[in-house]
Amino acid sequence: MKHARLESIVSFIPRASVVLGSLGLAALLATGAMAQDQKAPAKDTAKPWDSYTIHQSFDVGGHLDSLNGSRPMYDTLVNLQSGPRILNQTLEMHAAPGSKHSVFDNLFEDSTGYGGDPNSFSTLRASKGKAYDFVGMFRRDRQYFDYDLWGNPLVPGGAAAPISNGYTFPQILDSPHFFNTVRRNTDLNFTFLPVSLVSFRAGWNLNEMEGPTGSSLHQGADAMLLQNWRNTTETWVGAIDWKPVQRTTLTYEQHITAYKGDTFWSLAGLNMQLPNGTPVTIGFDNDGGVGATSASSGCGAHPAVLDSTTNPPTANPCVNSYTSYSRTQPTRTLFPTEEFRFQSAAIKNLEMTGRILYTGAQMKLNDYNESFTGMESRVTTVIATGPASAPPPAGGYCTKSTKNGVTTYSDCHTQMAITGFARAQRIDVGADYGAVLQVSRMFTVSEQFDFQNWRQPGIGSLSEVDGFAASTISPVAVTLPPVVTAPVNSLAQKMATNTLMGEWEASDWLQLGIGYRYRTRTLNVQRSIATEAVSDPSLLSYSQKIDENAVILDAAMRPIREWRINGSVETGWEDAAYVQTDPRQFQHFQIHTTYKPRPWASISAAYNDTERRNNVTLVNFKAHNRAGSGTVSLAPNELLSFEASYGYIDVFSTGVDCFDAAVQPSGATALPVGVACGNASNAANAAPAAWYGNSLYDAPTQYGSVAVVWTPVKQFRGGAGYRTNDVKGYTQLLNPNAVPGTLRSSYQTPFANLAYTFTPAWTMKADYGYYGYVEDSAVGPTAPRNFHSHLYTLGMHYQF
Secondary structure (H helix, E strand, O other), X not given: OOHHHHHHHHOOOOHHHHHHHHHHHHHHHHOOOOOOOXXXXXXXXXXHHHHEEEEEEEEEEEEEEXXXXXXXXXXXXXXXXXXXXXXXXXXXXXXXXXXXXXXXXXXXXXXXXXXXXXXXXXXXXXXXXXXXXXEEXXXXXEEEXXXXXXXXXXXXXXXXOOEEOOEEOOOOOOOOOOEEEEEEEEEEEEEEOOOOOEEEEEEEEEEEEEEEEEEEEEEOEEEXXXXXXXXXXXXXXXXXXXXXXXXXXXXXXXXXXXXXXXXXXXXXXXXXXXXXXXXXXXXXXXXXXXXXXXXOOOOOOOOOEEEOOOOOOEEOXXXXXXXXXXXXXXXXXXXXXXXXXXXEOOOOOEEEEEEEEEEEEEEEEEEEEEEEEEEEEEEEEEEEEEEOOOOOOOOOOOEEEEEOOEXXXXXXXXXXXEEEEEEEEEEEEEEEEEEEEEOOOOEEXXXXXXXXXXXXXXXXXXXXXXXXXXXXXXXXXXXXXXXXXXXXEEEEEEEEEEEEEEEEEOOOOEEEEXXXXXXXXXXXXXXOHXXXXXXXXXXXXXEEEEEEEEEEEEEEEEEEXXXXXXXXXXXEEEOOOOOOOOOOEEEEEEEEEEEEEEOOEEEEEEEEEEEEEEOOOOOOEEEEEEEEEEEEEEEEEOOEEEEEEEEEEEEEEEEEEEEEEOOOOOOOEEOOEOOEEOOEEEOOOOOOEEEEEEEEEEEEEEEEEEEEEEOOOOOEEEEEEEEEEEEEOEEOOOOOOOXXXXXXXXXXXXXXXXXXXXXXXXXXXXXXXXXXXXXXXXXXXXOOOOEEEEEEEEEEEEEO
């Protein structure tokens, strides 16, 4: 192959793959001399690629998308758009036998998705005999999410829409917690002297994530925030592998991970103004209580929106609102981890593996800044008191209350500024040891011990300055002295697990096993008294110890040569639970079978079931995760192959829940007066009321696929298939405007493809995909989410 031709080909390689390949290719080209005809190479001027076989391929084409329905939902699930693409590109180089002075023996580079696909990547692999192995990868992912029910206040529309003084509060048609970020991941790994007694490994990984997302904050009202991500995680790895004796490897490995979190938050959606013209928002979920403010307010009984005819509408300065908000918390974390592990089968009838690791991580938040201006009426400060007939303060007031003939005037929280810092550590010691002893030809004993002991002490200092005023447009009347909190907290856990198994080969077709697992876990929590407002001081420092016991049974059978079955049963119990969803009793069942009646036919099936219970009063937690699947594969000849699969998953949980709600949810009953459940209690005349019910989540899901590949002649290959996913679920909906959404949905993607080879170098390819998403329920007070799309992909493959 001519030098000029190679350069012209490489110039078409996507930029990312060129970057990854520069190490190998630059070294290769640096050793080159003037190009000469391969038929008569001169000893001193031979081209370095003369001793290589080189193969390359390019798949160039594009997508054509035809969409009907919700674009945000399509982009959330698919996000493939029309336009030209580099569908795929490869480069392979292999050294000829007996070649000398080559930089590498094998090189492979692959790129796909460039030109606009949400996922694109390049890989590069190179190796040189016993000298080194290299693997490099670059990946770019566009992560888009806008499922409009997520975090949505569900403001009703139509006749039920909330209206204040002629202003109709709009429905929120997108997710307030949308996601639109880009992740770039670069990974490089070297192994030097891979088959020597001592080998060395080095690696580097850079994971970058940036872009906008939506967020929200509750400070009297709920405000929409713009959350700009710019976070990076960088990891360095260095390791030495030593093989002192045959079938034994000792490894020392050092990991260093550095995290930089530079995400910041700012206020978005200032869609109104105050009477003085200041931009403001009264919250994106203000769908109730918007008719008038309290008569005890200094503003009087006026509606939340004073004038709907102005542009933008004018808001009442005495309702909960935001005029500004920002938060920055640049975080730096360093995770150095040292690890030693070994694996050995040098001793007859004994195999062992082991590991010990230590992590001493440091987290620093050097400069925390958070500021808020607006109105928060639930936080007030007293400015004057007097008889019920006393006149209000001359400077105005935000709220007043009268009790026992005494009137109290208060101002509301309108400004906040918090500054401070924080430090934390994570000290982690872990160890694992496993051994398998072949006691006899028929009996094997295995032991697995796992230990982990970590603690996370942390300190901080926050200084908060608050201002109070009669309204959002009133000057600050009261500024409280700074409130300084200095938390000193620690969370620690020690856990040890031991599993002992015995395996008995009862016959040529039956193997049985029995085992016992014991796990002990101790959780320690310490919190500083000065910064915790709890009714029970014992909660500031406590320890929780949980012991778990489990019995394991397993079996492997082979009734006939073509049929294999294996399964296991594990049942266990714990003497305590840290949270409600920790199981006190659990069972785990699994079975897998394969049947191969012919060399070209196979049938497989699997079932997995995890059952969890916590039957304590006012908990009554029950959950299961059941999954079953089956696959049939047929390839009777090289002309035709067929595969079909079916699966079923059911994720279910239920438990007692207690909550405050203005509207009684379906299936809930009021808590008796004076009874407390969690953080909810029904005091006399409480508003909102507290309710007692059973939370429920059930998501039975069926999925299946079928595909056939047909190759009637050597030049033609065609395929077609169908994939579907169907959910018929249910959950407790506390908001009367909520709908099941994805819990009652179906997603189907039939597809077809064909390829025709005109010459050994040229192949035409065509693919068709249909994407259809449908929810089997009402849309709710949001934008519709259903869609269907036809996606056509055309491409031409060229190889040489």
